Amino acid sequence: MSTDSAAVEGRIVASGLTKVFGQIKAVDGLSFTVEPGSVTGFLGPNGAGKTTTLRMILGLAAATSGTGTISGVTYAQLPHPGRTVGAVLEATSFHPGRSARNHLRVFCAAAGLPDKRADEVLEWVGLTQAATYSVRGFSLGMRQRLALATALLGNPRVLLLDEPANGLDPEGIAWLRGLLRHFADVDGRTVLVSSHVLSEVEQTVDRVVIIAKGRLIYEGRLADLEGASAGVVVRSPTLDQLRAALAPLHVTITSRLDGSVAVVGATPEAIGRAAWEARVELHELRAGSSSLEETFLRLTADPTGTLEASA
Amino acid sequence: MIALLRSEWRKVTTIKLGWGMLLGAMALAALGVVAQIASNGTPGTGVPPLSDPETQKSIAASASSAYLFSVVVGIILITTEFRHFTSRPTFLLEPRRGLVIAAKAVITAGVGLLYGIACVVVSLAITVPWLSAKGVHVDWVANGLVVVMVGALFVVAIFAVVGLGVGVLFRNQVAAVISALTYLFVVEPLVAIVPVVREGYRYLPGGAAAALTGAARVQTTLLPNWQGGLLLLGWGLLFAFLGWILTVSRDIP
Numbered sequence: 001m002s003t004d005s006a007a008v009e010g011r012i013v014a015s016g017l018t019k020v021f022g023q024i025k026a027v028d029g030l031s032f033t034v035e036p037g038s039v040t041g042f043l044g045p046n047g048a049g050k051t052t053t054l055r056m057i058l059g060l061a062a063a064t065s066g067t068g069t070i071s072g073v074t075y076a077q078l079p080h081p082g083r084t085v086g087a088v089l090e091a092t093s094f095h096p097g098r099s100a101r102n103h104l105r106v107f108c109a110a111a112g113l114p115d116k117r118a119d120e121v122l123e124w125v126g127l128t129q130a131a132t133y134s135v136r137g138f139s140l141g142m143r144q145r146l147a148l149a150t151a152l153l154g155n156p157r158v159l160l161l162d163e164p165a166n167g168l169d170p171e172g173i174a175w176l177r178g179l180l181r182h183f184a185d186v187d188g189r190t191v192l193v194s195s196h197v198l199s200e201v202e203q204t205v206d207r208v209v210i211i212a213k214g215r216l217i218y219e220g221r222l223a224d225l226e227g228a229s230a231g232v233v234v235r236s237p238t239l240d241q242l243r244a245a246l247a248p249l250h251v252t253i254t255s256r257l258d259g260s261v262a263v264v265g266a267t268p269e270a271i272g273r274a275a276w277e278a279r280v281e282l283h284e285l286r287a288g289s290s291s292l293e294e295t296f297l298r299l300t301a302d303p304t305g306t307l308e309a310s311a
Numbered sequence: 312m313i314a315l316l317r318s319e320w321r322k323v324t325t326i327k328l329g330w331g332m333l334l335g336a337m338a339l340a341a342l343g344v345v346a347q348i349a350s351n352g353t354p355g356t357g358v359p360p361l362s363d364p365e366t367q368k369s370i371a372a373s374a375s376s377a378y379l380f381s382v383v384v385g386i387i388l389i390t391t392e393f394r395h396f397t398s399r400p401t402f403l404l405e406p407r408r409g410l411v412i413a414a415k416a417v418i419t420a421g422v423g424l425l426y427g428i429a430c431v432v433v434s435l436a437i438t439v440p441w442l443s444a445k446g447v448h449v450d451w452v453a454n455g456l457v458v459v460m461v462g463a464l465f466v467v468a469i470f471a472v473v474g475l476g477v478g479v480l481f482r483n484q485v486a487a488v489i490s491a492l493t494y495l496f497v498v499e500p501l502v503a504i505v506p507v508v509r510e511g512y513r514y515l516p517g518g519a520a521a522a523l524t525g526a527a528r529v530q531t532t533l534l535p536n537w538q539g540g541l542l543l544l545g546w547g548l549l550f551a552f553l554g555w556i557l558t559v560s561r562d563i564p
C-alpha cells in the first residue's frame with residue numbers, strides 16, 4: 001500500500017500487526033483497512049485478538065511488530081486524538097462510585113471541552129434521567145451507552161467500538177444500528193465495531209474483517225462472504241483420495257459433522273470432473289447452502305481455511 | 312497540562328475516597344498530641360517538661376504521622392484507575408503518558424498536602440488551648456516549631472507521591488497497600504534498631520522524614536534537619552520517576 005493512499009483522512013490501516021504475550025501470539029501479522037463512510041464489523045470468536053488489536057491501534061499496547069495508523073499516522077502522532085478518535089474498549093472504564101455526569105466531566109476536563117458537552121452526549125445516548133446516579137447501579141446496557149457517550153465527547157470522526165452490542169437488548173441493538181448507520185452514512189465517519197457474534201452486527205455493517213487466533217480470515221463485503229463461502233458439499237468413502245484429486249484446484253476442504261466435507265473455491269462441475277478423472281467414488285455432490293452464521297462459525301473454527309474476498 | 316490537572320482533580324473530588332482515611336489521619340495525629348501532653352511529667356519517663364523546646368517539637372511533629380495514610384491514599388488514587396480501567400480514556404485523550412503521570416503526581420502530592428494541613432490544624436487545635444491552660448509558654452518561631460510543622464506537611468505530601476510510584480509498580484491495590492505498610496511498619500523499624508544496619512536507617516524514607524520533623528526517637532543518629540528534607544524530596548522524585556518510567560514503558564491495561 002502506498003503512503004499516499006494510507007493517508008486518507010479517517011482511514012484506519014493495520015499492517016502486519018503482531019502482539020506476543022509471553023508464549024501466546026495474540027495477534028499474528030494482521031493487516032486490514034477500514035474506510036471512512038462505512039461501518040466495518042471486526043469479527044472473531046472470544047480470544048481471537050480483537051481487543052488486543054484495537055489496543056495496539058489506540059496506542060495503549062505496544063505492537064510487537066507491525067503498525068496501526070489512523071489518517072496515516074500513529075495514534076500518538078494525531079494532533080488532537082480526543083477530537084479525532086472515539087473508542088470504547090470491552091471492559092467498561094468507569095469508577096463505580098462516580099455518577100454518569102461526573103464521569104463524563106472528568107474527561108471533558110482532560111479534553112478541554114466545556115462541561116455542558118457531558119449533558120449533550122448523555123442525551124444522545126438516552127441517559128439524561130440517570131445522569132446523577134452512580135454507575136454502580138447501571139445495567140450492562142446502560143454502561144454500554146455511557147461508554148459510547150464517553151467516546152462521543154470529542155465529536156470524533158473515527159469510532160472504534162469493542163463489543164458495543166454486548167449486553168444490549170434487541171431494542172438497544174436496533175438503536176445502536178441506527179446510530180452507527182447515521183455516523184457512517186450521514187456524517188461520513190469511520191466506524192469499526194467488533195463483535196464475537198455475527199448476528200449482532202450482521203444488519204449494521206457494510207464490510208467485515210474476520211479474524212481467528214490472531215490471523216486474518218476474511219476481509220471484504222459481507223455479501224461476498226456469503227457467496228464465496230457457501231462451498232460445495234461432497235461425500236466420498238475415500239476422502240484421502242478425494243483430497244489428492246482436488247489438490248490441483250487449490251480449494252479449502254473442511255470436515256462437516258455428518259462425515260461429508262465442504263469444499264470452498266471450486267464449482268460442483270469442476271469438483272465432479274476432478275473426481276471422475278481420478279476415479280474417486282462420490283456419494284454426494286451439491287452446492288452448499290450454509291447460513292452466514294454457519295459460515296462464520298466454520299471459518300473461525302478453522303483458521304487455515306483462509307478465503308480471499310472476490311470483490 | 313492545566314486540562315490534565317483539572318481532570319485528575321475531578322477524579323479525586325467525584326468519588327468518596329477521602330473521608331474515612333482523612334478522619335483516620337486526623338485521629339492518629341490527635342492521639343499523638345494528646346498522649347504526649349497527658350503523659351508529660353509522669354515520673355521515670357525521662358521526658359523533658361512541656362516547657363522544653365524538644366518536647367514541644369515532638370508534639371508539633373505529631374501531624375507527620377499522617378504519612379501512613381497519605382501513602383495509602385497515593386496508592387489508592389492510582390490503583391483505582393488500573394482496577395476500573397479509568398486510565399484508558401485518560402491515555403486516549405492524552406497519549407503523552409509522561410504528562411498524565413506528571414499531572415497525577417502533582418494532584419496526589421496536593422491531596423497529601425491537604426491531609427497534612429488537616430492534621431496540623433487538628434494538632435494545633437489541641438495543643439494551643441491545652442498548653443496555655445497549663446500555663447506553658449510556647450514560642451513557635453524561636454523554638455523551631457513552625458519549621459517542624461512545615462516539615463510535617465512536606466513529609467505527608469511526599470509520601471503520597473511515594474504511594475503513587477508504589478501503586479504504578481504493583482498495579483494491584485491490595486498488594487501495593489500491604490507491601491507499603493509492611494515496609495513502613497516492619498522493615499524500617501527493624502532497620503532502625505538492628506546494630507550495624509541501623510546506620511543506614513537515616514537514609515531511608517522514614518529516616519529522612521524523622522530527620523526533618525524529629526518525630527521518631529530512634530537509637531541511631533539522623534541526618535541534619537535540612538539534609539533529611541532534601542533526601543526525602545529525592546525519595547519522592549525517585550518514586551515519581553519510577554511511576555513515570557513504568558507508565559511510559561508498559562502497556563496500559
Ligand SMILES: Nc1ncnc2c1ncn2[C@@H]1O[C@H](COP(=O)(O)OP(=O)(O)O)[C@@H](O)[C@H]1O
Pocket residue numbers: 021024026044045046047048049050051052053
Ligand atoms: N494482557 C494480556 N496478557 C496476556 N495475554 C493476553 C493479554 N491480553 C490478551 N491476552 C490473550 O490474547 C488473546 C487475545 O485476547 P483478546 O484480544 O482479548 O481477544 P478478543 O478481544 O478477540 O476476545 C487471548 O488468548 C488472551 O488470553
Ligand SMILES: [Mg+2]
Pocket residue numbers: 047050051052090162
Ligand atoms: Mg475482546
